[in-house]
Amino acid sequence: xxxxxxxxxxxxxxxxxxxxxxxxxxxxxxxxxxxxxxxxxxxxxxxxxxxxxxxxxxxxxxxxxxxxxxxxxxxxxxxxxxxxxxxxxxxxxxxxxxxxxxxxxxxxxxxxxxxxxxxxxxxxxxxxxxxxxxxxxxxxxxxxxxxxxxxxxxxxxxxxxxxxxxxxxxxxxxxxxxxxxxxxxxxxxxxxxxxxxxxxxxxxxxxxxxxxxxxxxxxxxxxxxxxxxxxxxxxxxxxxxxxxxxxxxxxxxxxxxxxxxxxxxxxxxxxxxxxxxxxxxxxxxxxxxxxxxxxxxxxxxxxxxxxxxxxxxxxxxxxxxxxxxxxxxxxxxxxxxxxxxxxxxxxxxxxxxxxxxxxxxxxxxxxxxxxxxxxxxxxxxxxxxxxxxxxxxxxxxxxxxxxxxxxxxxxxxxxxxxxxxxxxxxxxxxxxxxxxxxxxxxxxxxxxxxxxxxxxxxxxxxxxxxxxxxxxxxxxxxxxxxxxxxxxxxxxxxxxxxxxxxxxxxxxxxxxxxxxxxxxxx
Amino acid sequence: xxxxxxxxxxxxxxxxxxxxxxxxxxxxxxxxxxxxxxxxxxxxxxxxxxxxxxxxxxxxxxxxxxxxxxxxxxxxxxxxxxxxxxxxxxxxxxxxxxxxxxxxxxxxxxxxxxxxxxxxxxxxxxxxxxxxxxxxxxxxxxxxxxxxxxxxxxxxxxxxxxxxxxxxxxxxxxxxxxxxxxxxxxxxxxxxxxxxxxxxxxxxxxxxxxxxxxxxxxxxxxxxxxxxxxxxxxxxxxxxxxxxxxxxxxxxxxxxxxxxxxxxxxxxxxxxxxxxxxxxxxxxxxxxxxxx
Numbered sequence: 001x002x003x004x005x006x007x008x009x010x011x012x013x014x015x016x017x018x019x020x021x022x023x024x025x026x027x028x029x030x031x032x033x034x035x036x037x038x039x040x041x042x043x044x045x046x047x048x049x050x051x052x053x054x055x056x057x058x059x060x061x062x063x064x065x066x067x068x069x070x071x072x073x074x075x076x077x078x079x080x081x082x083x084x085x086x087x088x089x090x091x092x093x094x095x096x097x098x099x100x101x102x103x104x105x106x107x108x109x110x111x112x113x114x115x116x117x118x119x120x121x122x123x124x125x126x127x128x129x130x131x132x133x134x135x136x137x138x139x140x141x142x143x144x145x146x147x148x149x150x151x152x153x154x155x156x157x158x159x160x161x162x163x164x165x166x167x168x169x170x171x172x173x174x175x176x177x178x179x180x181x182x183x184x185x186x187x188x189x190x191x192x193x194x195x196x197x198x199x200x201x202x203x204x205x206x207x208x209x210x211x212x213x214x215x216x217x218x219x220x221x222x223x224x225x226x227x228x229x230x231x232x233x234x235x236x237x238x239x240x241x242x243x244x245x246x247x248x249x250x251x252x253x254x255x256x257x258x259x260x261x262x263x264x265x266x267x268x269x270x271x272x273x274x275x276x277x278x279x280x281x282x283x284x285x286x287x288x289x290x291x292x293x294x295x296x297x298x299x300x301x302x303x304x305x306x307x308x309x310x311x312x313x314x315x316x317x318x319x320x321x322x323x324x325x326x327x328x329x330x331x332x333x334x335x336x337x338x339x340x341x342x343x344x345x346x347x348x349x350x351x352x353x354x355x356x357x358x359x360x361x362x363x364x365x366x367x368x369x370x371x372x373x374x375x376x377x378x379x380x381x382x383x384x385x386x387x388x389x390x391x392x393x394x395x396x397x398x399x400x401x402x403x404x405x406x407x408x409x410x411x412x413x414x415x416x417x418x419x420x421x422x423x424x425x426x427x428x429x430x431x432x433x434x435x436x437x438x439x440x441x442x443x444x445x446x447x448x449x450x451x452x453x454x455x456x457x458x459x460x461x462x463x464x465x466x467x468x469x470x471x472x473x474x475x476x477x478x479x480x481x482x483x484x485x486x487x488x489x490x491x492x493x494x495x496x497x498x499x500x501x502x503x504x505x506x507x508x509x510x511x512x513x514x515x516x517x518x519x520x521x522x
Numbered sequence: 523x524x525x526x527x528x529x530x531x532x533x534x535x536x537x538x539x540x541x542x543x544x545x546x547x548x549x550x551x552x553x554x555x556x557x558x559x560x561x562x563x564x565x566x567x568x569x570x571x572x573x574x575x576x577x578x579x580x581x582x583x584x585x586x587x588x589x590x591x592x593x594x595x596x597x598x599x600x601x602x603x604x605x606x607x608x609x610x611x612x613x614x615x616x617x618x619x620x621x622x623x624x625x626x627x628x629x630x631x632x633x634x635x636x637x638x639x640x641x642x643x644x645x646x647x648x649x650x651x652x653x654x655x656x657x658x659x660x661x662x663x664x665x666x667x668x669x670x671x672x673x674x675x676x677x678x679x680x681x682x683x684x685x686x687x688x689x690x691x692x693x694x695x696x697x698x699x700x701x702x703x704x705x706x707x708x709x710x711x712x713x714x715x716x717x718x719x720x721x722x723x724x725x726x727x728x729x730x731x732x733x734x735x736x737x738x739x740x741x742x743x744x745x746x747x748x749x750x751x752x753x754x755x756x757x758x759x760x761x762x763x764x765x766x767x768x769x770x771x772x773x774x775x776x777x778x779x780x781x782x783x784x785x786x787x788x789x790x791x792x793x794x795x796x797x798x799x800x801x802x803x804x805x806x807x808x809x810x811x812x813x814x
Contacts, residue, residue: 202714203714209627220683221655221683224656301543304544313555315800442743479654479750491654497649
């Protein structure tokens with residue numbers, strides 16, 4: 001497609017510009033793929049040269065280094081201590097002692113690593129299966145525990161991470177040692193332990209501040225996520241929980257199962273849930289966005305009094321814990337709830353319910369879907385209203401005044417000034433809220449619980465699937481540990497959610513106008 | 523200004539039409555307010571019903587009384603749940619604030635080699651559903667004895683440990699403080715730590731309060747993580763998990779009005795705290811929106 005010049009682009013109407021962006025985006029895909037491919041190739045080439053450089057550097061360090069540097073290739077921190085950096089040296093030495101201690105003690109690192117049968121399809125994680133065996137003393141069969149696959153995999157993973165940390169630390173201290181040597185050769189003083197400690201509150205202050213938060217993220221997000229990604233390639237479920245039954249490596253089997261539309265595959269359930277998730281997210285985001293903005297404009301209209309009161313009334317929904325308000329509202333629409341009963345008396349709704357043998361509004365798939373979206377408006381408008389209020393106040397008032405002189409009416413002002421301005425400023429946050437809605441567990445689970453059940457699909461992934469289930473509630477049900485929970489499928493779903501979010505972010509960031517028309521409102 | 527006077531002079535027509543449009547806006551706003559506040563009045567009224575414990579489709583109670591509240595404290599573990607949640611709220615507020623502020627301050631105002639990679643990593647991690655991590659965390663916590671009745675402790679760790687990833691809003695705030703302040707202090711010989719707590723922190727009252735508020739509210743609203751760690755053990759429940767049980771199909775008829783009474787009691791402290799600090803919340807939300 002022909003690329004427009006800036007001047008031509010500015011002549012387009014908003015709609016045409018949007019359409020143009022989409023077309024350009026699609027046209028750009030092949031060149032992207034090419035770029036991506038080249039990027040990957042370049043990445044590997046770069047990695048290759050980097051590794052080569054590292055090895056060359058290590059080699060020259062060894063040949064040119066004095067005996068202290070050479071010793072520190074085998075004894076961590078020796079060089080640091082030789083040059084007077086006792087604190088660093090001791091820490092490095094301690095790390096080495098701990099590492100070798102952990103690796104070689106019985107039931108230490110090597111033990112766990114050996115039990116894992118890593119990525120050998122068909123082999124179990126852990127080698128000894130627990131079983132009932134006859135016991136002379138009790139004169140009955142007792143459970144003799146074997147390996148626990150969950151533990152084997154966890155400790156194995158930790159050991160692998162530990163090994164990488166070891167290599168990194170080894171490299172680090174060798175490098176430091178060489179720097180010390182160079183500095184001393186120039187006749188300057190190396191940093192002492194005291195200097196190091198001082199720099200932690202000054203030049204290296206970021207290390208102090210980040211130590212705890214980053215450790216937290218590493219232990220409670222990075223490690224579990226790597227672990228769960230591994231689980232997707234195993235057969236970890238309620239029956240093979242690792243303790244009573246070892247689970248094994250299965251490769252890509254579960255991904256195939258998820259995309260298998262035949263009998264026994266989850267393709268149908270997955271397709272249905274994914275499409276509803278996307279649809280829900282779309283409607284939830286845009287109804288909230290436009291209605292919330294509309295409410296904000298009304299509250300901020302000139303001449304409207306009690307602005308603070310209107311705002312506070314709406315903000316109440318944010319203040320009150322969601323489970324209280326959402327559970328109550330969901331019951332309001334039940335067959336014996338106040339609103340449910342009122343609506344049930346309206347003739348055509350009554351007829352609809354009785355002909356389909358529905359007891360309450362929540363039993364009808366279509367109505368349930370509409371209800372969660374409508375109730376979500378009640379939940380979501382206040383957030384948008386608050387955001388929009390802040391932005392509305394920033395719109396230069398003279399834009400409105402000059403447009404009024406030119407004879408624009410309120411609606412024109414809205415579509416030509418307010419809306420474009422808002423879209424421009426909030427474009428990125430619209431994306432965030434779309435992604436948040438994809439994972440909006442509370443609203444769906446507390447309102448409908450994913451119900452009504454989808455009778456055509458029945459159970460998928462070991463749990464029953466409902467019409468209003470999102471990927472995240474499906475995942476939740478799978479992970480909850482019922483009799484036939486499929487943890488591995490939960491991991492696969494988690495990976496899918498990640499992919500959906502990543503792809504959407506990529507697309508939307510390339511299409512929204514904020515990135516292109518940066519000068520429009522400045 | 524000139525244009526405005528012109529319009530005012532242009533006659534009664536404009537003023538009348540504005541009055542009409544304002545009236546319409548008022549009507550819509552009143553309607554919206556009624557819809558928004560209706561559930562809250564409904565829940566309060568429901569909690570005073572004595573004649574029934576189930577849903578009866580009536581808005582006003584036939585007989586008024588405090589029976590539901592009395593039953594709540596005498597017959598159930600509600601007080602324990604409330605205490606658990608309050609402890610979690612306070613602890614989360616303290617630790618989460620510390621984590622979030624350290625992270626956001628560092629990323630906003632300090633420059634170091636790992637900064638960009640760290641931010642990209644957190645962006646990518648954020649795209650995984652957080653709940654996925656719970657399967658492993660639950661396993662580990664149950665080995666350590668941090669589930670069931672000790673669940674509040676486990677949950678505090680879960681809420682706080684990864685909270686550094688939610689740095690976006692406060693980073694947006696720190697970005698708006700002029701860099702020249704830091705530089706001036708540095709020239710005067712302040713260390714980076716002194717800049718942090720002597721120069722920047724005193725200016726950041728509103729974002730600190732916002733972060734505390736968010737931390738305090740988190741355990742009250744969370745159902746997903748809490749229900750997983752607590753695993754149906756009444757002693758360790760938070761209000762959300764405990765009260766959810768009351769509305770299950772088998773229990774709803776005997777516990778519905780009591781649920782509403784409990785809802786009122788939970789809502790009062792949380793809502794009061796929130797409405798008092800509303801100003802800071804609004805600052806946080808709008809600041810974050812403009813920053814993107």
